[in-house]
Each structure stands twice: as C-alpha cells, then as structure tokens.
Amino acid sequence: MVDISRGSALGISGASELFQLLRDGAPRTRASLAQTTGLARSTIAARVDELMRLGLVTPVADAASTGGRPPSQFALNPAARIVLAADLGASHATIAVTDLAGTVLASRSEPMDIARGPETVLGWMVEAGLALVAELGRDRKELVAIGIGVPGPVEHSTGRPVNPPIMPGWDRFDVPGWVQQHLEVPVLVDNDVNIMALGERALAWPNVEHLVFVKVATGIGSGVISGGLLQRGAQGIAGDIGHVRVARGADVPCHCGNRGCLEALASGPAIARALREQGVDVQSGSDVVELVKRGDIDAIQAVRQAGRDIGEVLTACVSLVNPSVIAIGGSMARAGEHLIAGVREVVYTRSMPLATEHLAIVQSAAAANAAVLGASMLAIHHVLSPEGIDALAAR
Amino acid sequence: MVDISRGSALGISGASELFQLLRDGAPRTRASLAQTTGLARSTIAARVDELMRLGLVTPVADAASTGGRPPSQFALNPAARIVLAADLGASHATIAVTDLAGTVLASRSEPMDIARGPETVLGWMVEAGLALVAELGRDRKELVAIGIGVPGPVEHSTGRPVNPPIMPGWDRFDVPGWVQQHLEVPVLVDNDVNIMALGERALAWPNVEHLVFVKVATGIGSGVISGGLLQRGAQGIAGDIGHVRVARGADVPCHCGNRGCLEALASGPAIARALREQGVDVQSGSDVVELVKRGDIDAIQAVRQAGRDIGEVLTACVSLVNPSVIAIGGSMARAGEHLIAGVREVVYTRSMPLATEHLAIVQSAAAANAAVLGASMLAIHHVLSPEGIDALAAR
Numbered sequence: 050m051v052d053i054s055r056g057s058a059l060g061i062s063g064a065s066e067l068f069q070l071l072r073d074g075a076p077r078t079r080a081s082l083a084q085t086t087g088l089a090r091s092t093i094a095a096r097v098d099e100l101m102r103l104g105l106v107t108p109v110a111d112a113a114s115t116g117g118r119p120p121s122q123f124a125l126n127p128a129a130r131i132v133l134a135a136d137l138g139a140s141h142a143t144i145a146v147t148d149l150a151g152t153v154l155a156s157r158s159e160p161m162d163i164a165r166g167p168e169t170v171l172g173w174m175v176e177a178g179l180a181l182v183a184e185l186g187r188d189r190k191e192l193v194a195i196g197i198g199v200p201g202p203v204e205h206s207t208g209r210p211v212n213p214p215i216m217p218g219w220d221r222f223d224v225p226g227w228v229q230q231h232l233e234v235p236v237l238v239d240n241d242v243n244i245m246a247l248g249e250r251a252l253a254w255p256n257v258e259h260l261v262f263v264k265v266a267t268g269i270g271s272g273v274i275s276g277g278l279l280q281r282g283a284q285g286i287a288g289d290i291g292h293v294r295v296a297r298g299a300d301v302p303c304h305c306g307n308r309g310c311l312e313a314l315a316s317g318p319a320i321a322r323a324l325r326e327q328g329v330d331v332q333s334g335s336d337v338v339e340l341v342k343r344g345d346i347d348a349i350q351a352v353r354q355a356g357r358d359i360g361e362v363l364t365a366c367v368s369l370v371n372p373s374v375i376a377i378g379g380s381m382a383r384a385g386e387h388l389i390a391g392v393r394e395v396v397y398t399r400s401m402p403l404a405t406e407h408l409a410i411v412q413s414a415a416a417a418n419a420a421v422l423g424a425s426m427l428a429i430h431h432v433l434s435p436e437g438i439d440a441l442a443a444r
Numbered sequence: 445m446v447d448i449s450r451g452s453a454l455g456i457s458g459a460s461e462l463f464q465l466l467r468d469g470a471p472r473t474r475a476s477l478a479q480t481t482g483l484a485r486s487t488i489a490a491r492v493d494e495l496m497r498l499g500l501v502t503p504v505a506d507a508a509s510t511g512g513r514p515p516s517q518f519a520l521n522p523a524a525r526i527v528l529a530a531d532l533g534a535s536h537a538t539i540a541v542t543d544l545a546g547t548v549l550a551s552r553s554e555p556m557d558i559a560r561g562p563e564t565v566l567g568w569m570v571e572a573g574l575a576l577v578a579e580l581g582r583d584r585k586e587l588v589a590i591g592i593g594v595p596g597p598v599e600h601s602t603g604r605p606v607n608p609p610i611m612p613g614w615d616r617f618d619v620p621g622w623v624q625q626h627l628e629v630p631v632l633v634d635n636d637v638n639i640m641a642l643g644e645r646a647l648a649w650p651n652v653e654h655l656v657f658v659k660v661a662t663g664i665g666s667g668v669i670s671g672g673l674l675q676r677g678a679q680g681i682a683g684d685i686g687h688v689r690v691a692r693g694a695d696v697p698c699h700c701g702n703r704g705c706l707e708a709l710a711s712g713p714a715i716a717r718a719l720r721e722q723g724v725d726v727q728s729g730s731d732v733v734e735l736v737k738r739g740d741i742d743a744i745q746a747v748r749q750a751g752r753d754i755g756e757v758l759t760a761c762v763s764l765v766n767p768s769v770i771a772i773g774g775s776m777a778r779a780g781e782h783l784i785a786g787v788r789e790v791v792y793t794r795s796m797p798l799a800t801e802h803l804a805i806v807q808s809a810a811a812a813n814a815a816v817l818g819a820s821m822l823a824i825h826h827v828l829s830p831e832g833i834d835a836l837a838a839r
Contacts, residue, residue, distance in 0.1 A: 202798065212798050259678040273764060275677070280670045282766020283654040284798055287670070292796050293760045296691040307794065365688045365760035369668060371677020399702065401687050403597065403607050403679055 064096040065438035068105065072433045074150065076109045076122040097123065103442060104129040127152065130441070131187055132432065133178040133195040133232075134425035136241065137170055139163050139215055139267070144177045146185060147425040149433065151251055155181045156421065163200060166218035167227060175231045193441060194235045195228065196427035198244040198420050202286045208238035211285060235437070237427045241420055242288060243279055245413075246272025248423030249376045253414035259372040261288075262413070264379035265359065265388065266334065269312045273370055290366070291316070295358045311362050315355035317381050324351050334381055341384040352384045356391020363392060364399040371404055378413030385412070459491040460833035463500065467828045469545065471504045471517040492518065498837060499524040522547065525836070526582055527827065528573040528590040528627075529820035531636065532565055534558050534610055534662070539572045541580060542820040544827065546646055550576045551816065558595060561613035562622060570626045588836060589630045590623065591822035593639040593815050597681045603633035606680060630832070632822045636815055637683060638674055640808075641667025643818030644771045648809035654767040656683075657808070659774035660754065660783065661729065664707045668765055685761070686711070690753045706757050710750035712776050719746050729776055736779040747779045751786020758787060759794040766799055773808030780807070 070085060071077065083093045100106040107126035127150035134153075136143040140163070145156035157177050161170060174197070182192055201213025208225040210216055225236035246262035254260055262272045271288040273280040280287045291312035292305050303313035313319055317334015324331050324340075329347050331337055340348035363375060375396075377389055393410050400408075415422055431437050465480060466472065478488045495501040502521035522545035529548075531538040535558070540551035552572050556565060569592070577587055596608025603620040605611055620631035641657035649655055657667045666683040668675040675682045686707035687700050698708035708714055712729020719726050719735075724742050726732055735743035758770060770791075772784055788805050795803075810817055826832050 259682075271764070275670065275675050275682070276673060278671060278673075280675075280765070282670070283768035283802065284766055286763075286796070286798055287654075287766040288764060289766070289796065289799070290760070290763050292794075293763050294691075294756075294794055296689075296694075299691075305796065361689075362760060365685070365757060366764055368681075368685050368688050369666070369683060369761055369764055370675070371679055371682040371684070373678035399687075399689055401681070401684065401700065403681055404684070407678065 063092070064099040065435040065442070067093070067096045068100055068433070068438050069435065071100070071106060071123075071125050074125045074127070076124040078122055099442070103438075105438070105441070125149065130193045130432065131182065131185075131191050132193060132425055132428035133182075134421045134423075134428060135174050135178070135195065135197045136244075136420035136424055137161070137163060137174065137197060137199050138241065138420075139200050142170060142174065143421055144174050144181065145421045145425065146178070146181045146187070147422075147429075149429055151422055151425045151429060153418075153421065153425075155185050157181060163215065163219075164217050167222045167224065171224065171227055175228060178232075192232070192234060194237065194428035194432045194437075195232060196244070196424035196429075196431075197224065197228075197236065197238045198241040198424045198427075199224075199238065200241050202284060202289070203238050203240050204285050205239055205281050208236060210238075235428075235431055235440075237431055239279075239281075239424075239427055240270075240272070240285065242270040243272040243281065244423030244427055245378060245415070245419040246274050246288075246423065247279060247426040248419035248421070249378065249413055249415045250274055251415075251426045252419075252422055253376070254374050257374050259370065260374045260376065261363070261366055261370060261372045262376050262378060262419070263290075263359065263363070265316065265355075265377060265381040266379035267317055269316050269359065269379075271366070273366075273372075275370055275372075290362050293362045293365070295361050297358060297361075311358060315358040320351050320355050320381070324348060338381065338384045341387060349387050352381070352387045353391040355381070356388040356393075357395045358391075359388075360392040360395030361399075363396050367396060367400045367404050367408065373407055373409065375408065375410045376413045377411070378416060378419055382412055382416070458487070459494040460830040460837070462488070462491045463495055463828070463833050464830060466495070466501060466518075466520050469520045469522070471519040473517050494837075498833075500833070500836070520544065525588045525827065526577065526580075526586050527588060527820055527823035528577075529816045529818075529823060530569050530573070530590065530592045531639070531815035531819055532556070532558060532569065532592065532594050533636065533815075534595050537565060537569065538816055539569050539576065540816045540820065541573070541576045541582070542816075542824075544824055546817055546820045546824060548813075548816065548820075550580050552576060558610065558614075559612050562617045562619065566619065566622055570623060573627075587627070587629060589632065589823035589827045589832075590627060591639070591819035591824075591826075592619065592623075592631065592633045593636040593819045593822075594619075594633065595636050597679060597684070598633050598635050599680050600634055600676050603631060605633075630823075630826055630835075632826055634674075634676075634819075634822055635665075635667070635680065637665040638667040638676065639818030639822055640773060640810070640814040641669050641683075641818065642674060642821040643814035643816070644773065644808055644810045645669055646810075646821045647814075647817055648771070649769050652769050654765065655769045655771065656758070656761055656765060656767045657771050657773060657814070658685075658754065658758070660711065660750075660772060660776040661774035662712055664711050664754070664774075666761070668761075668767075670765055670767075685757050688757045688760070690756050692753060692756075706753060710753040715746050715750050715776070719743060733776065733779045736782060744782050747776070747782045748786040750776070751783040751788075752790045753786075754783075755787040755790030756794075758791050762791060762795045762799050762803065768802055768804065770803065770805045771808045772806070773811060773814055777807055777811070 127148045134145045142161035143158040146154045210219040228236045242264045258277045260274045269291040273288045292310040294309040298309035298314040303310035321331045522543040529540045537556035538553040541549045596611045605614040623631045653672045655669045664686040668683045687705040689704040693704035693709040698705035716726045
C-alpha cells in the first residue's frame with residue numbers, strides 16, 4: 050500500500066498523487082484536474098505550483114482555443130530530469146542517458162564480458178554513464194535513477210542476481226549497494242528479457258495490458274507483462290521458457306542436462322548446428338541470419354522449423370497468460386518473417402479460437418533498443434511513482 | 445490509482461486507508477498504528493472511532509498484558525457484515541452466506557443445469573441467498589456484496605460471460621445488471637477455476653504470492669495468481685490449459701476439434717475411456733476414483749499417467765509463471781496421491797532446479813469448498829478495499 054500518511058507529513062503527498070494523473074504526458078487544465086479529482090480549485094493550484102517548482106510540470110501551448118482567453122494548459126516536462134539505462138549483456142554492454150519520456154539523449158556501447166565480474170562491469174557502467182552526463186552538459190544532480198538489465202535471474206526486491214548461469218562472481222552480489230557508493234540514486238535491477246518486454250511495450254504497445262516478449266538469440270527466454278505489470282514469479286525467473294521440452298527434440302541433448310529443450314532446438318547456435326549436420330557451412334546464429342537474407346532455402350527451412358518449435362511452447366503460454374501481443378525479438382528475429390511465420394503456424398493451429406481472436410504475433414519493434422529502453426522505463430516508473438516524486442521533493 | 449481526493453471529499457478516505465492496515469485481522473493498538481503511519485495520535489483516534497461506528501473494527505482482549513493497565517487493542521470485526529458467495533457449476537449450484545473472514549454461516553446446494561439460462565439460474569441464486577440471510581436472522585442491509593463463479597470465461601470488468609462453451613444463453617449476458625435488479629450490492633463475477641484459486645490461497649496459502657490452482661474434473665483448467673493478483677488475461681481466459689497438446693496423445697481426438705489436448709488424455713472421462721479400452725468396466729471419472737480407492741492397479745496406473753500428462757503441461761507453467769505452490773483440485777484429485785505423484789514425477793524431472801527448489805506440488809486443501817470460499821473472497825476483497833469501505837460509509 051502507498052503510505053499516504055508519511056507523504057502527508059512531508060507536505061508533498063497531495064502533489065505526488067496529483068502528478069499520477071499528469072504522468073501520461075497529456076496536457077491538462079487546472080479546471081479539468083479539479084473536475085477529475087473533486088479537489089478544490091485552490092488545492093489544485095497549490096499542488097500544480099509545487100510540481101512546477103520541481104520542474105516536473107510545465108505550461109504548454111493550447112491545442113485549440115475555444116474562443117476568448119485560452120485556459121492555461123500544462124503537462125509533464127520530460128526534460129526535467131535524466132536517468133541512466135544500462136543493458137549489460139553476456140559479451141556487450143550499453144549505457145544510455147534518457148529523459149523522463151525514455152528518449153535517448155546519449156549512449157555508449159562496448160564489448161564487455163559479463164564474466165569479468167560485477168566491480169569491473171559496474172565500474173565501467175558508472176564511469177561511462179557519468180561521462181555521458183557530463184558530455185551532455187547536464188548537472189549530476191539532475192540524474193535521479195538508474196535502471197540495469199543483466200543476463201540472468203534477479204531478485205527484484207534486492208537487485209541481487211540469483212544463481213545466474215553465465216555471470217560468474219555475480220551470485221547474490223549487492224548491485225544497488227555497490228552502485229550507490231558512486232551514484233546516490235535509486236538503483237533498479239532486472240533480468241534482460243524482462244526489461245526488453247518493458248521496452249517493447251513502451252515503444253510499440255503502450256496501451257496493451259497483456260504482452261509476452263520472446264528473445265531468440267544464443268538462448269531463448271521471455272518477459273511476461275500481465276495486467277500491465279511485469280511478472281517476475283517466486284524466484285524472479287518467470288518467463289524462462291528455454292528449457293521447456295519440445296516434442297520433436299526428444300533425443301537432442303541440452304547444456305542444462307536434459308533433452309529436447311526449446312533452447313537446444315531453436316536458439317541461434319542450435320539452428321546453426323542443425324544446418325551443419327546437413328552440410329551447410331555456418332558457425333553461428335548470425336551466419337544463419339545472413340544465409341536467410343540471401344534466400345538460402347535450407348537456412349529458411351531451418352529458421353521456420355525453429356519458429357514452429359517456439360510456437361509449440363508459446364501455445365502453452367497463450368493458454369496460460371492469454372496475451373494480446375506476442376513480440377519476437379533477439380538477434381535471430383533479424384531473420385525476419387520466416388521465424389514469425391513458423392510461430393504463427395503452430396500457435397494459430399493449436400490454440401483455442403477465443404485466445405487467438407485478437408492475438409497479434411509480431412516482430413519486435415524496439416529490436417536492438419528494447420533493453421536500453423526497458424531499463425530506462427524501469428528507472429522512470431520508479432521516479433514518477435508517488436514515492437519517487439516525494440523523494441524528489443525531499444532532496 | 446486510488447482516487448484519494450474524492451474519498452477525502454466524503455470525509456472517510458483517511459479511515460478507509462487506515463482500515464487497509466487492519467483488514468488482515470491482527471489486533472493493533474492506536475499507538476502502534478500511529479507509529480506505523482506517522483499520523484498524529486488524535487487523527488488515528490478519530491479514524492478508529494469512525495471505523496468502530498461502522499462496526500468494521502471492534503475492541504479485542506489483549507493477548508498478553510505487559511503489566512499495569514493494558515493498552516486497548518482492536519481488530520477487524522468479521523461479523524460486521526455478510527456477503528453471498530455462489531458457485532454455479534455445469535450441473536450443480538451452491539449458494540452460501542459468509543462473514544467478512546470468509547467463514548460460511550449457511551449454505552445450500554442443488555442440482556441445477558447451467559444450460560437452463562441466466563434468468564432461471566440467477567433467479568434461484570438470489571431467492572436461495574435471501575432465504576439463507578433470513579434464516580440466519582440477519583438484516584438484508586447487512587448484506588454488502590455477492591461473488592459469483594461460473595463455468596466459463598468471464599469479462600471481469602463487466603461481469604459478462606464471453607463465448608462460454610457449456611453455458612447456452614449466457615453469452616454476453618449482463619449478470620451484474622440482472623442481479624442488481626434484486627440485490628442492490630456490488631456483484632463480482634469470475635470463472636470458476638479462478639475463484640477456486642482465490643479460495644485455495646485464502647484457506648491454505650494466505651502469504652503465497654505465486655500460486656497455480658489446477659482443476660482436474662470433466663474438464664481441466666487452472667487459475668493463476670501472480671504477485672498476489674489473480675491473472676485473467678486479455679480475454680479472461682488465462683489459465684485455460686485444457687487444450688494444450690501433450691506429446692503422448694498425438695492421435696487422440698478432442699471435442700475442441702484438435703488432437704492430443706490435455707483434456708482428451710487426462711480428464712475424468714478421458715481416463716475412464718482409456719480404462720474401458722483395456723476392458724475395465726468404468727463409465728465416469730467418479731468410477732475411476734472409486735477403483736483407485738479400492739486399490740485397482742489398472743486404475744492407479746491410468747491416474748498416474750494422467751498426472752504425468754498434466755505435469756508435462758505444468759512444466760511450461762512452472763517456467764512461465766514460476767509459482768511457489770501448485771495445488772491440484774477438482775473431482776479427480778480425490779484419487780489422492782497417485783495423480784499428484786504423476787505430476788511431481790514430470791515437473792521435477794523436467795524443470796530447471798531454481799524453479800523447483802522451493803516449489804510445492806500439493807493436493808487442494810480447500811477441496812470441494814474452494815469455489816464457494818473463492819467467490820466469498822472475490823466479494824470480500826471488493827468490500828474491504830478503500831473504495832468498498834468508502835461506499836459502506838456513504839450508505
């Protein structure tokens with residue numbers, strides 16, 4: 050529960066609650082806010098003044114005057130503050146500065162092995178992030194939060210990775226605690242596929258409440274948004290579909306120790322391996338994507354079959370989660386419609402009509418930017434919440 | 445967002461927000477509430493008085509005196525109001541009166557074909573419900589909400605069934621509108637398996653945030669609670685796992701028109717059919733349960749295999765939802781540990797260690813009462829919410 054009483058003690062709660070109406074960015078008048086909330090005009094005026102003093106709200110030009118003196122409109126001012134958004138991948142790291150609308154103002158990417166451990170990777174992240182803030186000529190005090198995506202399960206409440214298979218040295222590491230020694234702002238940490246789901250939704254499906262984002266790359270995972278909320282599950286591994294069994298692959302061994310896992314059949318390396326067994330000269334998922342783009346029939350068929358395998362698992366997902374959008378991203382999604390076609394073929398054949406009547410299965414619109422955008426959303430959601438606004442006011 | 449400002453206009457909001465701390469039923473003192481909220485003692489006193497005036501809060505005896513005059517404790521008074529809870533099944537209907545803790549005060553069950561249509565079934569429900577209230581000697585004004593479970597998908601926001609396959613005449617029927625012609629209280633409607641999940645959680649797992657309830661009976665379905673919230677999905681059919689394909693059943697036709705569906709292999713009628721094909725004399729799922737209880741090896745093996753089939757689908761569920769509890773209920777769960785053993789066998793073999801490390805797979809504790817208990821929870825959650833308390837105060 051939002052602790053209203055404590056906010057009231059700070060004298061800002063009313064304004065931070067009012068701000069929740071304004072955070073969608075749509076312009077409003079004091080009169081319309083008074084009508085929506087039932088609050089006295091004088092109360093609204095005082096709270097809007099408080100938000101303007103904080104710079105979070107700014108006057109905007111009226112879209113259409115209705116004659117006479119136009120009413121004064123105002124809206125969220127996305128430029129008021131900045132956040133850092135970090136996408137720490139297995140072999141590559143990106144850090145960006147965004148405004149409060151998630152618009153990227155500056156970013157930097159570097160090859161970075163996550164196995165170099167948390168101090169090295171997070172140290173680079175903090176240093177590069179602060180350098181970007183300086184290059185933009187922004188005051189460090191304008192920086193109000195950082196969102197971080199990592200390639201493994203995260204206990205979201207503490208920001209600690211939990212048994213991450215490809216992140217040696219990170220297990221239970223206190224990411225927020227370490228980062229806050231260098232940046233005195235809230236630190237939000239989540240799994241990379243989860244933040245990709247947030248990013249995809251923010252960019253392409255802002256009004257969709259039920260969305261599943263599937264990343265198909267070296268591994269396969271998904272991020273599930275239900276009822277507008279990211280689902281993390283009891284151990285922070287909800288959506289971890291890479292090791293669900295696919296019927297076709299009963300005798301295919303997986304690095305997890307089981308057989309027939311989706312990841313062992315439909316990931317980039319798995320498709321490349323299947324093609325090599327047919328005598329095709331490919332080493333990696335990227336090679337497969339290149340072949341598909343050149344129209345190679347064997348590669349196209351292999352990618353389509355991978356789509357069917359993914360579709361088999363997503364059929365269960367459609368029944369369990371009942372999403373209205375499934376977005377397919379990750380490096381293998383660059384193979385284009387062939388992958389999606391395989392997914393659609395199985396999901397639309399195997400699901401109940403009511404579940405697919407309004408279901409869109411599409412390629413990720415955010416593509417390579419999904420993770421950074423999602424990390425910025427993680428930070429921005431926190432900053433613009435009632436607690437976040439109260440904290441800004443108290444700074 | 446909770447509209448705090450409108451509540452304030454009614455002068456009750458502060459008390460309804462304070463009540464959110466008390467709704468768990470634990471006794472508290474004014475001093476502890478002041479400490480938790482940071483509100484002035486005088487404000488706490490006034491709000492507690494308001495809740496006592498409404499009868500929602502009542503003084504309770506102190507558990508342990510620390511010497512001297514004991515501090516005055518008070519807690520939620522579950523007897524303050526009553527709700528109706530209805531479980532409308534395919535061929536059977538139950539209506540109960542419960543208090544605000546979900547304790548059943550009176551109930552009535554009757555054979556009732558849901559296909560007789562909404563006016564007939566809901567008419568019986570209203571009449572029987574009011575008769576129970578009268579028999580209990582309670583004033584009709586004490587009745588503050590009704591929760592209803594139906595055997596089909598429901599658009600939760602409007603309470604209308606949507607394309608329910610076994611409910612002719614109910615498609616898009618305005619259940620709340622019809623009921624409110626006879627009972628002027630909030631009407632909450634949901635799918636029967638969803639309310640069973642609510643009931644199971646309330647009875648056996650009140651502190652579990654991620655729980656999946658699986659009903660195995662004539663059909664197979666599940667209700668998914670994630671992050672403490674019931675997940676309904678885009679069309680209200682989240683958890684509808686009966687038609688996910690199971691590898692073993694590729695050539696088994698299902699009444700949905702597909703082949704190999706879980707329901708075609710592991711439901712009560714499907715197990716009975718498989719046994720008949722082996723020459724065993726069984727007509728129904730109940731017959732199978734009876735045979736299992738008598739120790740019949742063929743029946744035990746068939747039930748265990750059904751458990752494995754269900755486990756295959758639940759493995760995907762474990763990966764997607766990452767629950768900490770899977771509870772198996774429905775009439776076939778009366779076959780006991782044999783069904784659960786099959787589920788466990790596959791889920792623990794096939795899932796990633798982190799996902800099953802703290803996963804309990806258990807028989808439903810609420811059993812036959814899950815649905816009525818869940819329907820009462822649906823009503824009580826609404827009544828005890830800030831909006832619900834405000835509405836009570838305004839009556």
